[in-house]
Amino acid sequence: MHYTLAQAEEMDRKDPLASFRNRFIIPENEGRKLVYFLGNSLGLQPVNASAYMERVMKDWSTLGVESFFQAEEPWMHYHDKLTGTLSRIVGAKPQEVVVMNQLTVNLHLLLVSFYRPSGKRFKIICEAKAFPSDQYAFETHVRHHGFNPDEAVIEVSPREGEFTLRTEDILDTIRLHADETALVLFGGINYYTGQLFDIEAITKAAQAAGAVAGFDLAHAAGNVPLQLHDWGTDFACWCSYKYLNSGPGAIGGAFIHEKHHQANLPRFAGWWGYDMHNRFKMEKGFVPMPGAEGWQLSTPAVLLYAAHRAALEIVQDAGWDRIQDKRMHLNSFLWDLLEELDLETGGEKIRFITPADPAARGCQVSMLMLKNGKSVYNKLMEEGFIVDWREPDVIRFAPVALYNTYTEVWRFVTRLRELLEAESV
């Protein structure tokens, strides 16, 4: 069935979250709003972000360092404005979540605590073609413990002719290496394919094998529903500049399950992780804050907190469940249109890398371009459809619930169809 533009417009009119688009600054070119489908890369700027950052600048200019305690919103407690909504998004208790650093830094800090090879249990199981930072983190931690990455890092690959991993293959690999695995660490969603892994099943299999289960949620946090606490996941970390819309180089986040809070795990410590009641006594001997905050290192990046707060407030106002409802609807509308387009073009122009199963994907679609891929991409970009190109021949795009519309999705697929049908682009 062909959807018409009028039908897409009607969906937008009925969309209960339609007004939330106005809480973001939509980029324009010569007065025309761009169709921005790169929330998987850098989410758009919340309208309030500047004002919240300005307020911090004002405090700084009027109160200086006294702002930590004397500002109307004291910087000392600013992070309390973040962890509530964030813990809802990742399915955690507030004390299991901390806002700090950036993703790669947090990944290293968590590996210090959670990759604890002992005896013959020293291997890390991960997805093949994990994001490079993850690969480098595994490689360097493994070497740091005196092992050879070729031996210690086990990558699970797709089967011949397939693009994504089968859960059964991940679980079988964990079982096969049960005695020698120290850590299982996957992306929540693979950055290239858009595949959402079964975090609960992987967590359970890793723990049944006697290993620790961790996740890099860069592409999952703020995108799909997560239940890290209930799933029993040991740890996770994420960035906030993608689906969490908190700006370039935004402050990252980490989850440490409460079952680990009393254990006084080994860690690399800094003064901001020290018990806050005695932190300013500046004494020798590290005493961590209880909970995830005990992994903090440095003075809080209050300006980054301010941008993060603006973005999280939008999530709070829209309601996480309602955001998820719209994500599902918008995404299935997109897939209906794309699958129809694929049929019409005889399966010869595009091929989907992202799983067709809605339970195994989030907002992102990765599409292999079988003909004229780069020229189609260039043309889309010229015309204001902002998507990205990954060598050798993949276009990635991710309409998101908070600021994309059904009409944008319809216009995008309609234009894509025209470009694919043209003899030359």
Ligand SMILES: Cc1ncc(COP(=O)(O)O)c(C=O)c1O
């Ligand atoms: C899956 C994944 N992991 C890690 C990173 C690196 O994050 P950062 O540069 O914030 O450390 C990214 C960045 O896009 C990513 O997509």
